[in-house]
Each structure stands twice: as structure tokens, then as C-alpha cells.
Amino acid sequence: MAQAVMSGSRLCSSMQTCAAQKKNSVQEQLSSSRLLCGRIRFFQRRKVEQEWPQQSGFPIHATSLRTKRVPRPGYEVFPASPEGLVEDWKDSFTREEGLQAEEKSAGIWTKTSVQRKTKIVCTIGPSTSTPEMIHKLAEEGMNVARLNMSHGDHASHKKVIDLVKEYNAQSADNVIAIMLDTKGPEVRSGDLPQPIMLGKGQEFIFTIKRGVGSEKCVSVNYDGFVNDVEKGDTLLVDGGMMSLTVKSKTSDSVICEVIDGGELKSRRHLNVRGKSATLPSITDKDWEDIKFGVENEVDFYAVSFVKDAKVVHELKDYLKSCNSDIQVTVKIESADSIPNLHSIISASDGAMVARGDLGAELPIEEVPLLQEDIIRVCCSMGKPVIVATNMLESMINHPTPTRAEVSDIAIAVREGADAVMLSGETAHGKYPLKAVKVMHTVALRTEATMLDEEPPASFGRTSKEHMSEMFAFHATMMSNTLGTSIVVFTRTGFMATLLSHYRPFGTIFAFTNEERVKQRLALYRGIRPIYMPFSNDAEETFSKALSLLQKLGMLKEGEQVALVQSGRQPIWRSESTHHIQVRTVQDCTPTK
Ligand SMILES: Nc1ncnc2c1ncn2[C@@H]1O[C@H](COP(=O)(O)OP(=O)(O)OP(=O)(O)O)[C@@H](O)[C@H]1O
Numbered sequence: 001m002a003q004a005v006m007s008g009s010r011l012c013s014s015m016q017t018c019a020a021q022k023k024n025s026v027q028e029q030l031s032s033s034r035l036l037c038g039r040i041r042f043f044q045r046r047k048v049e050q051e052w053p054q055q056s057g058f059p060i061h062a063t064s065l066r067t068k069r070v071p072r073p074g075y076e077v078f079p080a081s082p083e084g085l086v087e088d089w090k091d092s093f094t095r096e097e098g099l100q101a102e103e104k105s106a107g108i109w110t111k112t113s114v115q116r117k118t119k120i121v122c123t124i125g126p127s128t129s130t131p132e133m134i135h136k137l138a139e140e141g142m143n144v145a146r147l148n149m150s151h152g153d154h155a156s157h158k159k160v161i162d163l164v165k166e167y168n169a170q171s172a173d174n175v176i177a178i179m180l181d182t183k184g185p186e187v188r189s190g191d192l193p194q195p196i197m198l199g200k201g202q203e204f205i206f207t208i209k210r211g212v213g214s215e216k217c218v219s220v221n222y223d224g225f226v227n228d229v230e231k232g233d234t235l236l237v238d239g240g241m242m243s244l245t246v247k248s249k250t251s252d253s254v255i256c257e258v259i260d261g262g263e264l265k266s267r268r269h270l271n272v273r274g275k276s277a278t279l280p281s282i283t284d285k286d287w288e289d290i291k292f293g294v295e296n297e298v299d300f301y302a303v304s305f306v307k308d309a310k311v312v313h314e315l316k317d318y319l320k321s322c323n324s325d326i327q328v329t330v331k332i333e334s335a336d337s338i339p340n341l342h343s344i345i346s347a348s349d350g351a352m353v354a355r356g357d358l359g360a361e362l363p364i365e366e367v368p369l370l371q372e373d374i375i376r377v378c379c380s381m382g383k384p385v386i387v388a389t390n391m392l393e394s395m396i397n398h399p400t401p402t403r404a405e406v407s408d409i410a411i412a413v414r415e416g417a418d419a420v421m422l423s424g425e426t427a428h429g430k431y432p433l434k435a436v437k438v439m440h441t442v443a444l445r446t447e448a449t450m451l452d453e454e455p456p457a458s459f460g461r462t463s464k465e466h467m468s469e470m471f472a473f474h475a476t477m478m479s480n481t482l483g484t485s486i487v488v489f490t491r492t493g494f495m496a497t498l499l500s501h502y503r504p505f506g507t508i509f510a511f512t513n514e515e516r517v518k519q520r521l522a523l524y525r526g527i528r529p530i531y532m533p534f535s536n537d538a539e540e541t542f543s544k545a546l547s548l549l550q551k552l553g554m555l556k557e558g559e560q561v562a563l564v565q566s567g568r569q570p571i572w573r574s575e576s577t578h579h580i581q582v583r584t585v586q587d588c589t590p591t592k
Pocket residue numbers: 123124125126148150151152153156269356423424425427428
């Protein structure tokens with residue numbers, strides 16, 4: 001193998017200049033007003049020229065006008081809604097098939113290793129909680145399985161966890177992480193014998209009395225409801241599907257007038273516009289569910305209605321006391337969370353833009369602006385971020401998405417989200433596999449136009465304490481310049497997540513000898529996690545890794561790769577040496 005090795009000290013000086021420039025630009029960005037910042041960013045995005053060849057099979061070519069180094073990609077994008085996908089899924093489409101490149105072009109998009117970077121989170125529910133569907137979702141592109149603890153019970157969720165673990169155990173080159181989403185202090189209306197129609201102008205009462213469910217009045221599951229609302233407040237049912245104005249209240253009831261009517265069913269979500277319920281973010285039920293998560297070794301919690309960093313610290317202290325490594329993702333969906341955004345995200349291991357409740361507690365027009373903000377804050381802190389809710393809502397009932405939904409996915413990808421999420425689409429929709437396929441295709445297509453994007457904020461801290469960041473930065477620069485993938489060896493996942501943060505153009509193949517780390521890395525943008533035991537001999541391990549990638553069709557002979565060996569826990573290095581190498585893959589047959 002041909003190789004070039006750079007040592008730590010040679011990289012420092014260029015890094016300092018770059019870091020200073022970056023720091024200034026980050027500070028400017030963060031101090032700009034949100035609206036202005038969002039608009040400027042939007043209009044700065046470069047034009048993309050598209051060519052639509054006059055032939056069947058939908059090959060689409062994209063060329064950025066500003067891209068010089070990277071020639072136009074020539075991969076095939078499959079149509080979003082092929083009939084018979086469900087029947088044909090085994091042979092009509094695989095992730096790798098969707099990435100076949102034209103041999104004649106050069107550059108990163110011609111590599112077999114080019115993979116979708118943005119990850120897909122799927123909520124598992126009645127439509128998908130069978131072994132067959134978990135397998136099919138995984139093969140279509142699901143990276144994280146989400147369990148919504150607002151529904152189902154521990155027995156049904158345990159069944160799903162076991163199915164995902166079963167899939168992981170039998171899959172050689174794919175892994176699905178498990179995310180447990182807490183119910184949180186949701187306010188819901190009570191049971192009704194049958195759905196009732198609410199008409200505009202009609203009076204309707206919500207009461208904290210238990211067991212009420214009539215044409216005129218229904219119970220609410222939260223005793224503080226009457227105290228929390230005021231005359232003039234707007235109540236939203238099901239995230240805004242219906243709305244009512246509070247006219248007056250008594251000691252136990254809230255009397256409303258219907259503004260936008262509709263059908264009220266049992267146990268519907270209630271939000272008060274602009275207000276968060278004065279309830280703890282983690283309820284007694286949530287603590288039970290969190291214990292269930294520890295016992296079953298899920299990978300992530302998505303904590304609902306987080307309002308401040310205190311609750312994140314409380315949960316992390318609890319997890320430490322259980323010796324658990326589960327990551328804490330905060331759901332940004334509460335009006336009260338917005339003033340504390342930085343401290344909440346800083347305390348967490350990642351965030352979710354939970355647009356359903358966010359758009360109910362705050363004016364709906366704030367949601368896209370907050371989405372952009374939250375993604376930017378997460379990226380600047382190196383935390384993974386998920387964009388959730390309504391992404392392909394129409395596909396709950398229809399086999400094709402609306403054009404607006406396709407744009408919504410593309411925007412989240414362009415804004416830099418690590419993952420996009422499906423809720424009802426996969427939990428109880430009619431077309432869960434098609435929905436995943438659409439997400440996969442749209443994300444892949446969008447990523448193909450992003451090869452000249454500016455690197456993300458907070459680049460290049462140069463102090464000795466941040467040696468790993470410096471190496472991640474330079475490895476990214478090298479791999480971007482040469483158009484290579486990155487191969488990183490990591491025990492804790494730290495170096496791989498750092499690399500993901502710098503958003504290299506090529507795939508990050510993260511080799512780890514820890515199954516838990518492999519699962520967790522499934523959420524991060526651009527990372528393809530692979531389990532492999534490490535031997536004491538670095539050369540032997542490198543060889544094995546490259547050989548495996550070749551075997552999986554992810555690397556080709558003659559292709560260059562950037563190899564990274566750094567991070568918090570040395571593997572084959574002494575404290576003072578870090579390595580970034582560029583190797584040309586010549587002969588990757590394993591040495592042993
Ligand atoms: N484990 C489950 N068991 C049964 N149904 C589920 C499960 N998970 C999700 N669902 C169904 O899928 C729908 C969409 O899932 P999602 O995770 O978006 O729920 P949600 O945000 O709580 O929405 P809702 O307010 O409708 O409950 C749910 O409303 C529910 O009907």
C-alpha cells in the first residue's frame with residue numbers, strides 16, 4: 001500500500017490561522033438576529049444546475065456552479081414511488097444499488113463507498129412491529145428505531161427491542177440503534193364513547209373532573225390545567241387540527257368557544273399556545289420507562305418537553321449511578337425551552353426538533369426559524385440533531401409524498417441535520433417502506449449537491465487539549481481535497497463523532513471493537529459504523545479493515561482513503577503521536 005503520514009506538529013500552524021478566522025465568523029453568526037441570519041443563509045445558498053437527460057430510468061445529474069474540484073455525479077436516483085416496492089423490495093432496491101456510479105467520472109460521487117449521510121429515524125408501531133417489517137425497514141435505510149412511550153406498553157416495546165437486536169446480531173454490515181422517546185408531561189383529553197363533532201362558535205368545556213366524556217364536556221388528564229390557562233388563551237387540539245378560545249373558567253373547568261372545529265376523538269393532545277404546562281419534564285411514568293430503557297440497554301433517550309438543563313443533569317446523574325452509557329437527546333418542543341436553548345443542548349448528547357408540539361406551543365411560523373437555529377446550535381457544539389414530525393405526513397395514507405414534503409426533507413438535509421424522522425408514517429401508516437425509501441432518495445439526492453458547502457462552525461481549536469479536534473479537522477480537509485472516504489479506529493466513538501461534526505464529503509467508516517459504540521454511531525451524519533476486534537498490531541488491523549471494506553464493496557482497488565488514528569483513548573499509539581495517513585488501496589487481502 002502506498003501511504004503518506006503526517007505528524008501532529010506539522011499541522012499546527014495552518015490550523016491556528018484557520019481557527020482564528022472560524023472563531024470570529026462563528027461569533028458573528030451567533031450574535032446575528034435569528035430572522036436576519038436565517039434569511040441571509042437561505043439566499044446565500046448556491047445555485048444548482050440540473051440536467052434531466054431524455055431517457056428513461058430517471059438518471060439525474062447535478063452540478064454546483066461553484067464546484068470546481070468535484071465533477072458532476074452520475075449516480076442513479078430511483079423514482080420516489082415505484083409501484084410494487086413492497087413486493088419487490090428484496091431485489092429491486094438496496095442502499096448500495098441506489099449508489100452505483102458511472103465508471104467514467106472521477107471524484108467522490110463515483111465511489112462505491114458513497115452512502116447516504118443523513119440518517120433515518122423510524123417510529124415503530126402497529127404497522128412495523130413484526131420481524132419481517134423491522135428487517136425490511138432496516139434494509140430500506142432505517143438507522144434508528146424509535147419507541148414512543150406515549151403508546152404501547154413495556155411488553156410490546158420489549159418485543160421491538162428484541163427484534164432490532166436480533167436484526168443487528170444477524171446483519172454483517174448494518175446496525176440499527178434504539179431510541180426510547182419518553183411520554184413527558186403531555187396534556188391529553190380523556191376518553192369519549194365515540195368521536196364528537198365540534199362546530200365553529202360552539203361552547204365546549206374541559207374539566208379536571210375524572211371520567212367525563214360527553215357532547216359538551218371532556219376530562220383533561222392534568223389537575224393543574226385550570227390554573228395554567230387564562231381567559232383569552234388559545235387551546236390547540238392535536239397540534240392545531242382544532243382550536244378553541246378560553247372564555248372563562250371555574251375551579252375545575254375551562255369553558256371555551258370553538259374557533260376551528262372538527263372531530264374530537266379520545267385521548268387527544270392539548271396545548272396552550274405560548275405556554276408550557278407547569279409539570280416536571282420527567283414524570284413518574286417516564287422514570288419507570290427510563291428504568292426499562294436501562295434494563296434493556298437502549299442507545300438513546302429522547303426526553304420530551306425539556307425546559308432547562310437541570311433535568312438533563314438529573315437524568316445523567318441517574319444514568320451514571322446505574323453505570324449506563326445511554327445518550328440523552330433533548331426534545332425541543334416546549335415554549336419554555338427556547339430561552340434556555342444553549343444550556344439545554346450543551347448539557348445534552350444531542351437534540352430533536354420536535355416540530356409537532358413546538359408548533360403548537362409557539363406560533364407555527366417560528367418553527368422553520370427555530371429548526372434552523374437548533375440545527376446551527378447543535379452543529380456548533382458538535383451534537384447530533386434530529387428533525388422530526390410531519391416530514392412525510394401524507395404518506396400515512398398515500399403512496400407518494402407531496403412536493404412540499406420532499407422540499408422539507410431536502411431543507412433539513414441542507415441545514416445540516418444528522419437525522420430526519422418518521423412518526424405516524426412508519427408507526428401506523430399504510431406505506432412505511434415507501435416512506436423510508438422516499439427519505440433515503442431525497443436525502444441522497446440533496447447531499448449530492450452539497451459538496452462545496454462551507455464547513456460547519458467551531459472549527460479548529462488548536463490548543464493541546466483539543467489535539468483530537470485538530471486532527472479531525474485536518475483529516476476532513478485532506479479527505480475533502482483528495483476526494484476520499486475516511487477510515488477511523490475508535491474505542492469510544494469520540495473520534496468518529498468529531499469527524500462527523502466536521503461534515504467531510506466522503507463516508508466516515510468508523511471501526512470500533514465495542515458493539516455499544518457501533519450502535520450509537522448509527523445516528524451520526526456520515527458515519528458508517530463497523531464492528532471489528534482490534535489486534536495489537538496496527539498494520540494488521542488496518543489491513544483487515546480495508547480488506548473488509550473491499551469485500552463489502554465499499555472500497556475499490558486503486559482508491560485512496562484517509563486513515564485516522566487519534567482520539568482520547570490511544571489504540572496503537574503512545575500519548576504523543578497521532579496519525580492521519582492517506583493510503584492507496586492496492587492489495588487488501590487480509591494478512592492473517
Ligand atoms: N407503540 C405504539 N403502539 C401503538 N400505536 C402507536 C405506537 N407508536 C405510535 N403509534 C401510533 O402512531 C401514531 C404516530 O406516532 P407518533 O410517535 O407520531 O405519536 P404522537 O406524536 O404521540 O402522536 P399522537 O398525538 O397522535 O399520539 C400515534 O398517534 C399512534 O396512533
